[in-house]
Amino acid sequence: MRAGTGADSGSWTEDPYTEALGLGRGPLYLRGHGGWSLTLDVERWCAVADAADMTVLDRCQGTVLDIGCGxxxxxxxxGEYGHPSLGIDINAAAVSRTVLRGGRALRRSVFExxxxxxxxxxxxxxxxxxxxGGDPALLLRRVAHLVRPDGLLxxxxxxxxVDERLQVWMENARGTTGTPFPWARLGLAALHRVARVSGWSPVDSWSKDARDFAALRRD
Incomplete structure (x- = not known):
């Protein structure tokens, strides 16, 4: 979880997210109404790719666009795998860190x-x-326009x-909060439902180190 749409970019370009990236650590939380809360794994985002990440990278084909690269x-x-790639993120600090690590990145929303x-x-x-953006169907339709026919997501x-549509905000341990923005959370079944009406066909799913993933093929 890293970048949003241009409309909610304030949440991602101000503290506490930018501050956490600068420190390379949390605690950082995603909060929602009614006591909803999710702890964000800033340390993992700022580290090198781990074993679960490698299961994703092993499945990549050709050129790769990392949406919300953090x-x-x-x-x-x-880059180490030899895949030409580009990261996009609306947070300037995230883009700068990506470039410092030797990657290509643009400060850009996926909808731009x-x-x-x-x-x-x-x-x-x-x-x-x-x-x-809080609308997975809209997002997946947009990504379908970015990849080639028969491309992979x-x-x-x-x-x-879960299949949640939320209004959330960032919050650090001091209680500093960012601007609210729309978000969504999908489990595997919900992703498959959204994919089928958004130009994608499910082709694979797997788990590694308590993280869950799916592969979709563009129709």
Whole structure:
């Protein structure tokens, strides 16, 4: 979970998210109404790609677009794998960290013009980024326009069977909060439902180290 749409970019360009990236650690929380809360794994985002990440990278094909690249651990690892890749994120600190790690990155929303449209072999929505914008169907239709025909989308899903649309905000241990923004959380079954009406066919799913993933193929 890292980047949102241009409309909610304030939540991702101000503290506490930017501060946590600068420190390379949390605690950082995603909060919602009614006591809803999710602890964000900033330390993992800022580290090198781990064993669960590698199960995603092993499935990548050709050129790779990492949507919401955060501090760039996957973009950096893709370079080591020999995959031409680009990370996009609306947070300037995240883009800077990605570039410092030797990756290519743009400060850009997934809903803004991106190079080259319709030509990416693989797209990534890892770390909960299927929630970007709070409308997974809209997001998946957008990604379908970015990848080539028969292109691949690799998605990290929630471990539980959830299908949530939320208004959330960032909060650190001091209680500093960011601007609310729309988000979504999908488990595997919910992702498959959304995928089938958004131009994608499920082709694989797997788990590693308590993280869950799915592969979709563009129709």
């Amino acid at each position: 501090p760039g651990r996957l973009v950096a690892a893709l 013009p991106l190079p080259p449209p319709g030509a990416w072999d693989t797209a990534l929505l890892v770390d909960g980024n299927v929630g970007i 690799l998605v990290e899903v929630a471990g539980e069977d």
